Amino acid sequence: MNGVSEMDANYMKQIDLAIAIKTRQLQRCDLKSITEQHVRDTLFGTTWKFDRPKTIAKAIDDIFKITVGEIVGYLSVQAVIDGSMMDINDIEQLI
Secondary structure (H helix, E strand, C coil), rough: CCCCHHHHHHHHHHHHHHHHHHHHHHHHCCCCCCCHHHHHHHHHHHCCCCCCCCHHHHHHHHHCCCCHHHHHHHHHHHHHHHCCCCHHHHHHHHH
16 A cells, blocks of 8 residues: 555544544433444535535544534435435335
8 A cells, every 4th residue: 555545544544433432422321223334424414515624623623513403404305305216106115
């Protein structure tokens, strides 16, 4: 691995660890059904949608600031968007 790839890999490992820790915190205190993927999707779909953090410190700060309300809000909007794109037969199968 070259220096940049190693740095990127290390950066992503730290991001993954912070997301795992935050997920466990949210599960313990707020909502047991939240997953790491929910946290990740919310970060990349809202907080980091247009501007990724420039430093690991900023990324970790963003991760630990995210709330269960932000995650549920984002997932709710995504469910509405996904539902609006479904065919009526797909919706009937869900019911």
